[in-house]
Amino acid sequence: MNLGIWILGPARQGVGLMGEVLVRLFSRSGLHVCASSGSESPSMGGRVVFKMTASPDRVHVPGEGCAFLVAFDQGAAREKAGEATGGVLFDGDRVRIEAGGLRRHAAAIGLACSELKIEVDRWHLAALGALARLAGMDLGTLDEALRDARKGAASDALAAELSAAKAGFERAGAASPESGLRLQRSDHRRPALSGGQGLALGALASGCKFLAAGPGTESSATLRWLAPRAHRYGMIVRPAEDAGAAVYAAIGAGHAGARGLAVVADAASAVEGMEFAQRAEIPVVVASLGAAGSRFCAGAGCAVLSPAGSTDVLDSTVEAFNLAERFQAPVLLLLDRFLAGETQTVESLRLDAGIDRGLWAVPADEPGASAAPGPSAQGPSAEAPFDRYAETETGVSPRAVPGHDGLMFLADARGSADKLDRKGRSLTRGLKPSLLEGPSDAEITLVGCGCACGPMRHAMRHFNAGGARRVNVFPLRYLRPFPAEEASGPLKSARRLLAVESEPTAPLCRLIRGETGVAVERHCSGPDGGAVDGAECVRRVDEALHD
Amino acid sequence: MFPVPVRRPLDEAREFGPEQFGASGPADWCPGCGHAEALEALKAACSGLGVANKDLLCVAGTGCAGSLPEALLSYGMRVPAGRALPVALGAKLVNPDLFVIAVGGEGETAGPGLGHLMHAARLNADLTFLMLDSGSRGFPADERTFEPAMLALAAGATFAARVLAQDSAASAAVMAQAVQHRGFSFVHVLGSCPPGAENLRLQLTGSAAPSPQGGDGTTRADAAPLGVLFDAANVPSYEEFDPVLSRRGAAVRENLGLSPKDIAELEACFK
Structure with a gap:
């Protein structure tokens, strides 16, 4: 059984805080959570929209169905009240629920500030308390989650907020005492993090010591955390x-020897620098948090990673840093605002992953360097000065950092194309295998990357319920170098193929065709380049299965 | 295994002299343009201060000025036009033990690099930027519409100077002050592009060729004062404010893995 919660409210009215506390409430109760927050376009009302699904089982899309709707204003109530199956929470002083505007068993739960005797600007806390009660949570868990979320707040302000939440909690109990949903809970606290936070944690776990943030990323989950x-x-x-x-x-x-990360709003603006780093063979990781859309612009000796869902961002970040240093190459981590902003529970956080710093030349000033050069070293000598760009079979040469005797070199972008090509092939061999998820003999294979992985897995679970073997999923984690040989097998043997991607111009389909020769005829995209919706993905798969 | 670099004490390095930075300049500089003299001045300044060649990172852009690190026996980088400053900044912040010199020609500095110059000056990180101005693009003596040293100062640079490239001794003295200065230092090095480039300039601008000794008897130096224009010695540099650099030192010397305590603390944040 799943519980879907939608919250629609104006910016700076506490929707974000409500979302944060709700995720804590459910994840601390051993439930799986998938949540996202975004903004409507001004023409649609410009509201902040928070959607969340909580379930005892793993969930892949936020706001799957709407059990409860929190409507901050009349417009939200008018547009969405009819979708709520459990009830609509609203401020009875400001919002009216129109007759016939609710579903048959849905309750209108008025939380008038005047009745609750709370300030209007604390209404969101009353709504939060009411939601906790309706979801069957206890007041102590709510109290703890709210205190944690408001760490650092003045004690009198926090007391007033807790009081408002308690008023809402009690009001919801009185209004519909039997409506408490009974999701199966446990004492196991599941970690919950957004894709953006996964990037931040991955950078810390990788030993990244320098982060440069481009404009437009300051308010991202990565930087804020x-x-x-x-x-x-x-x-x-x-x-x-x-x-x-x-x-x-x-x-x-x-270049100076630290692991560096650039966080940018759009991958396109990083292309020039990445091309330089590729040719000068300097390791760097660039994370793009921008608009949805797949940009694959990168040549040999570059890698483009697209995490297979928000839960994969942490591991992908660690992998990106290791690939960058192992192959002395730029790595683009292709997130987008949907992947970065989506919060999900995970089983555990892998923060002690191995760190691979690649091949280093042994400097002359290193103790014992001349006596016993390391196995990976090509230490310089009087006869053979250090050659930073020495030709090697793998295309990877031992590198050096400024500050050592005998290893001085000029880093520039005049690298040999042959060497970069060899490096590209080594890089391809160094990637983890791409795995098909679900039954290998499914009627249809869904292929996609990034934020499309959640809706694809959601559709697979939907169609394979009860042991059916109708759908499998092939997430593509590497867009450059494209694992063509490896991907060709599952793609060519698929009975039907459907590509799921947010970009309506289908760049992923073109990439697959260009790299493997496989034409993906069916394509499911998000509205106007937006995220692919779980329900829409299910609908398109259903259509494809009946073709 | 990552070899951690350690800076050589200045007293030890002083004895090596300018020869440690190599002997000859690159072949593609025209005689008399001033770049070779600027290079010699930089070598003299660094060796005079006791900077070991292994502890010097010279990051330059493209064009003639971009050839400078090629002629300097030290760690060098040649990056796309105008991008020397952000690269230099990243390197300097993770290893403050390095002496980091960024170099740019006047065209790239006034074009793609202008925003970087403003922000590097504002940040006041401990970098030196040499603008090798051959006069072929942006700043001829008779078109004083744009004054880079003043612009750097207006943006917050704590050291600005202007030198004549052909006067190597004076340039070396000023460059030494710039390298020693704690914070961002900007040195405008006035050179003169020889006749081959003047033709191009004439086509581009339609105005007379700049030279240290113009046809009317004036020099580029006459149009603008030379020497140290501003030196705010007591302004703290960025490194003194940054919470990592001021308390933990060079990031390149940090262990990369998280400690068990760090891991436990981070896990608690998300539960």
Whole structure:
């Protein structure tokens, strides 16, 4: 059984806080959660929309069905009240639920500030308390989650907020005492994090010591979470004047020997810097948090990773740093605002993943260097000065950082194309295998990347319920270098293929065709480049199955 | 295994002299343009201060100025036009033990690099930027519409100077002050592009060729004062404010893995 909650309210009215506390409430009760927050376009009302699904089983899409709707204003009530199956929460002083505007068994739960005797600007807390009661949570769990979310708030303000939440909790209990949903809970606290936070944690776990943030990323989940904490872990965080500056600053850090990350709003603005890093063979990771859409612009010696859902961002980030140093190459982590903003529970956080720093030349000033050079070293000598770009079979040469005797070199972008090509092939061999999820003999294979993975898995679960073997999923984690040989098997043997991607112009279909020769004829995209909706994905799969 | 770099004490390095930075300049500089003299001045300044070549990172853009690190026996980088400053900044912040010199020509500095110059000056990180101005693009003496040193100062640079490239001794003295300065230092090095480039300039601008000794007897130096224009010695640099650099030192010397305590603390944040 799933519980879907939708909250629609104006910006800066507490929707974000409600979402944060709700995720804590459910994840701390051992439930799986998938939640997202976004903004409507101004023409649609410009509201903040929070959607969440909680379930005892793993969930892949936020707001699957709407059990409860929190309507901050009349417009939200008018547009969405008819979708709520359990009830609509509203401020009875400001919002009226029209006759016949609700579903048959849905309750109108009025939380008038005047009746609850709370300030209007604390109404969201009353609504939060009411939701907790309706979801069968106890007041102590709510109290703890709210205190944690408001850490640092003045004690009198926090007391008033707790009081407002309690008033809402009690009011909901009185209004519909039997409506408490009984989701199967446990004492196991599941970690819950957004894709953006996964990027931040992955950077810390990878030993990244320098982060440069381009414009438009300051309010991302990554920066909001990481910026106040980074110094505790020795990470320098710098806002950069433009995305190019962010990438080049991270390149400078990488060249000097630290793991550098550039966070940019759009991958397109990182292309120039990445091309330089590729040819100069400097490791750097660039994370794009921008608009949905797949941009695959990268040549040999570059990698483009697209995490297979928000729960994969942490692991992908660690992998990106290791690939960057192992192959001395730029790696683009292709997130988008949907993946970055989506919060999901995970079983555990893998924060002690191995760190692979790649191949290093042994400097002359290193103790014992001349006596016993390391196995990976090509230490310089009088006869053979250090050659940073020495030709090797793998295309990867031992690197050096400024500050050592005998290893001075000029880093520039005049690298040999042959060497980069060899490196590209080595990089392809160094990628993890792409795995088909679900039954191998399914009637249809869904292929996609990034934020499409959640809706694809949701559709697979929907159609395979009760042991059916109708749908399987092939998430593509690597867009460059494209694992053509490996991907060809599942794609060519698929009985039907449906590509799921947010971009309506279908760049993923073109990439697959170009790399494998497989034409993906069916395509499911989001509205106007928006995220693919779980329900829409189910509908398109259903259509394809009946073709 | 990552080899951690350690800076050589200045007293030890001083004895190596300018020869440690190599002997000859790159072949593609025209005689008399001033770049070779600027290079010699930089070598003299660094060796005079006791900077070991292994501890110097010179990051330059493209064009003639971009050839400078090629002629300097130290760690060098040649990056796309105008991008030297952000690269230099990233390198300097993760390893403050390095002496980091960014170099740009006047065209790239006034074009793609202008925003980076403003922000580097504002940030006041401990970097030196040499703008090798051959006069072929942006700043001829008779078109004083744009004054980079003043612009850098207006943006917050705590050191600005202007030198004549052909006067190597004076340039070396000023560059030494710039490298020693704690914070962002900007040095406008006035050179003169020889006749081959003047033709291009004439086509581009339609105005007379700049040279240290113009046809009317004036020099580029006459149009603008030379020497140190501003030196705010007591302004704290960015490194003194940054919570990591001021308390933990060079990021390149940090262990990369998280400690069990860090992991437990981070896990608690998300439960």
